[in-house]
Amino acid sequence: MKTKLLFIALLTLGFSSVQVQSQTTVYAKNSDISDNLDLRAVASMFGESANLQDFERRLNDPKYQISNLDLNDDNEVDYLRVIESVENRTHVVIIQAVLDRDVYQDVATIDVERDNYNKVSVQVVGNTYLYGDNYIYEPVYSVAPVIYSSFWVTNYRPYYSTWGWNMYPTYYAAWRPYPIYRYRNNINICINVNNHYNYVNTRRSYVAPVLYQSRRTYGYETRRPDYSFAQRHSNVSNRYDLDQRRVASRESGRSQNYGTNRSNTGRVSSTDNRTAPNRNYAENRTNTDRSYNTNRSVSSDRNTSNPVNNSPVNNPVRVESTPRTENRRDYSQNNSNVSRGKSQSPVNTTRPAPTQRTETSRSYSDNRGNSENRGSSMRTQNTQRSEAPRASQESRSSQPQRESGAGGRSAGGRRG
Secondary structure: OHHHHHHHHHHHHHHHHHHHHHHHHHHHOOOOHHHHEOHHHHHHHHHHOOOHHHHHHHHHOOOOOOEOOOOOOOOOOOEEEEEEEEEOOEEEEEEEEEEEOOEEEEEEEEEEEEOOOOOEEEEEEEOHHHHEOOOEEEEEOOOOOHHHHHOOOOOOOOOEOOOEOOEOOOOOOOOOOOOHHHHHHHHHHHOOOOOEEEEEOOOOOOOHHHHHHHOOOEHHHHHOOOOOHHHHOOOOOEHHHHHHHHHHHHHHHHHHHHHHHHHHHHHHHHHHHHHHHHHHHHHHHHHHHHHHHHHHHHHHHHHHHOOOOOOOOOOHHHHHHOOHHHHHHHHHHHHHHHHHOOOOOOOOOOOHHHHHHHHHHHHHHHHHHHHHHHHHHHHHHHHHHHHHHHHHHHHHHHHHHHHHHHHHHHHHHHHO
């Protein structure tokens, strides 16, 4: 039994690993053919090249990795060769992917034309099979490219690449294609930000399309005739419309997610944080009022039934919520009770403040009376003390007079 369980566990692990590998392979696949070569990067490299040979080298240099195309599905990026067709002042530069021996597929063309005023116009046109109809970028270079000077010279020979299948230059080394998201991150480094790349949907030159038809190659189209851009994306006309559709779908998805998150957070905050505390406050307030009314009625009954109540009633709710009018009423009642009988205690012992005031007034009056009595007694004592010295002084003064009188009498008697 244990061996069977171990065998089943091993089988499940093997199937799960196979599924993970298959998912990884699907994730690495490209979403569309046109995502594997950015024509803005091609236009940027064209403006930095010295001539068409240098331009071909830059397209296939592993250091730049401009291309990510793998049309023959050999898990290696296809080599891009450059050929040219010239008529008078119009040059058509054709970029072709090498798929097999003597098998090529056009990827894009560069129309270079000079008018009678020696003004040069450049348009990078994507292949219709790969990019759709009229997918054109018109670069505006910040500095005039050096490659212009190599086109209009005497005895000019059109450029034709000598490289082909299994015949590559020494600087070239094939690399594996990257996932689309990684290719986009890498290709942004190769685009010169000082230039402007304007999207247009019409060709300036009438001669360039004719020259291109004479040199056109379509090896990949013949292999997969039902895989053109129009058949891959029936709802858009070219790659530019596809990009706009992608951007719109991303923005709508972000707005929907933002709106959903915002509505959910708003509901939670309004329901939980606002309504509940208000209800609790109202319930607490009604409960407090009910307890206050109940305690008030009970206390009034106690006061009417038993005017002299020496047992204190501890009611913190009533003490905290008692208004000022009740304090005054209780104070008047306490004064009346005090006037009726000083020996009796106040009626409502739960009002300590008025009782203390009456007691303090009473004690003050008593103390005042006592102090007056003491003062009167002290006064009498002082009076008696002051009178006593006076009497002694009178008695002392009267004695010499008497003695002098007696002496006089005695002298007179003797004289007579």
